Amino acid sequence: MEYSHSDAELVKQPIGYWSWAAYKAVVSRTHGALAELGTTQPQWWVLAQLARAEQPRTRDDVSAVLRDYLDTGPEALGAEIDATVERGWVTESAAGRLGLTPEGRAFFDEAAALQDELWAERHAGISDEEYLAALKVLQRFIHNTGGQAWHH
Secondary structure, three states, rough: OOOOOOHHHHOOOHHHHHHHHHHHHHHEEEEHHHHHOOOOOOHHHHHHHHHOOOEEEEHHHHHHHHHHOOOOOHEEEHHHHHHHHHOOEEEEEEOOEEEEEEHHHHHHHHHHHHHHHHHHHOOHHHHHHHHHHHHHHHHHHHOOOOOOOOOO
């Protein structure tokens, strides 16, 4: 890959711009690929939380894990959970427990395979060591500026 600037120029570039540009590129690609599959990223998150859970989960359980993933507030996540129920991917028991339907499990498996492909695409030419170093540097930027972030 050819970089946009020499190392001497790149080291003076603003992290805010480059982290934003990376975010925008990754999220746009992910949203587009999931849309082609017929879902949204928040719906994928809901399905993943249910598919990977050891115990049945409630809306509150799922929302507690995902609440920081959206900037729009908890009501938006509720609408995304509703959409997974309406699409027949998730059931909700009288006790408020959410579960994947057979159709939901099959769709989750298909979307998980897509996510694996997207992961490989994003990580092409990037070693695990480079990836870890990048995440640790980003975490230091967050810490140094008084921010907080934690991914579940």
